[in-house]
Amino acid sequence: MLGEMKAVFSGVQPSGNLTIGNYLGAIKNFGAFSEEYKSFYCVVDLHAITVTQVPAELRRRTYETLALYIACGLDPAKNTLFVQSHVPAHAELGWILDCFTMFGELSRMTQFKDKSAKHAENINAGLFTYPALMAADILLYQTDVVPVGADQKQHLELARDIAQRFNSRFGDVFTVPEPYIAGTGMKIMSLQEPTAKMSKSDENPNAVVRILDPKDDIIRKFRRAVTDSDTVVRFAEGKDGINNLMTIYSCFTGKRLDEIEREFDGRGYGDFKLAVGEACADALAPVQSEFARLMADKAYLESVMRAGAEDAARCAARTLNKVKKKLGFVI
Numbered sequence: 001m002l003g004e005m006k007a008v009f010s011g012v013q014p015s016g017n018l019t020i021g022n023y024l025g026a027i028k029n030f031g032a033f034s035e036e037y038k039s040f041y042c043v044v045d046l047h048a049i050t051v052t053q054v055p056a057e058l059r060r061r062t063y064e065t066l067a068l069y070i071a072c073g074l075d076p077a078k079n080t081l082f083v084q085s086h087v088p089a090h091a092e093l094g095w096i097l098d099c100f101t102m103f104g105e106l107s108r109m110t111q112f113k114d115k116s117a118k119h120a121e122n123i124n125a126g127l128f129t130y131p132a133l134m135a136a137d138i139l140l141y142q143t144d145v146v147p148v149g150a151d152q153k154q155h156l157e158l159a160r161d162i163a164q165r166f167n168s169r170f171g172d173v174f175t176v177p178e179p180y181i182a183g184t185g186m187k188i189m190s191l192q193e194p195t196a197k198m199s200k201s202d203e204n205p206n207a208v209v210r211i212l213d214p215k216d217d218i219i220r221k222f223r224r225a226v227t228d229s230d231t232v233v234r235f236a237e238g239k240d241g242i243n244n245l246m247t248i249y250s251c252f253t254g255k256r257l258d259e260i261e262r263e264f265d266g267r268g269y270g271d272f273k274l275a276v277g278e279a280c281a282d283a284l285a286p287v288q289s290e291f292a293r294l295m296a297d298k299a300y301l302e303s304v305m306r307a308g309a310e311d312a313a314r315c316a317a318r319t320l321n322k323v324k325k326k327l328g329f330v331i
């Protein structure tokens with residue numbers, strides 16, 4: 001709890017290539033939190049440098065990520081949108097929590113194992129302590145709920161353990177956060193391998209539709225989507241490809257599955273795939289034009305990130321001061 005209000009916090013890697021899975025399963029629904037929760041969305045540039053970055057690209061993607069979140073419906077007047085490195089309290093509490101996180105715990109993190117296998121030339125200490133910084137992000141804001149993908153669940157459990165460890169030693173300092181696993185009800189699958197989740201790092205470009213893909217690409221990707229040898233548009237076991245396309249169509253149009261079955265009764269898969277592609281492209285068109293408009297207005301984006309950082313810093317300072325006092329720092 002942050003004062004009177006519950007708080008929601010999520011961190012977003014600065015990468016502009018979010019998919020329709022991220023959009024439908026997560027971002028599109030985040031706006032709803034702001035009615036009841038104090039909501040923080042943070043572009044995590046400190047986390048990003050745990051793998052090698054090209055500076056100009058990191059800078060561009062930081063703006064892009066912020067612009068994309070606003071374009072997807074997160075209103076800066078109702079949500080605190082900011083950049084992690086603009087609020088030094090993250091790095092400060094990150095260091096402190098490093099000292100309350102065990103080597104053994106960090107060694108068990110599957111993302112660390114995966115990333116160190118993938119970046120064998122750069123297994124740096126930041127990559128190892130990444131989850132303690134993530135815990136700091138969350139705990140600074142007395143966060144109640146953290147919307148994350150299933151891949152972040154282990155990190156969130158560690159954040160809870162760290163909070164509990166600190167609290168049991170020093171009294172109630174941190175709210176213990178709950179995960180909100182985004183997209184469990186609305187899982188969007190790969191277009192090429194519909195039994196696997198659509199992943200933003202998939203190497204097959206036809207498997208993934210990105211929020212910023214041009215209309216032609218979207219139509220083409222849906223046209224090539226893997227289906228089955230049946231010919232009926234019907235939601236049924238074993239029809240993973242069609243089920244996925246029906247889910248996507250339903251999300252973008254608001255139509256129910258039985259309505260979709262009726263709409264395409266007696267029509268082939270070709271017609272259906274085209275309709276899904278068009279519904280997707282039409283729904284994304286306003287997001288894309290808003291994104292383009294925002295990217296052309298860097299001054300506006302900078303004013304959003306400044307105001308966000310100011311608000312975040314004020315909230316973070318309260319927690320950080322309490323932590324320092326408990327630790328015995330002279331403040």
Ligand code: TRP
Binds near residue numbers: 133152
């Ligand atoms: N580790 C998260 C990811 O890769 C990003 C992240 C950083 C985060 N800090 C966070 C997510 C705090 C939720 C809360 O997706």
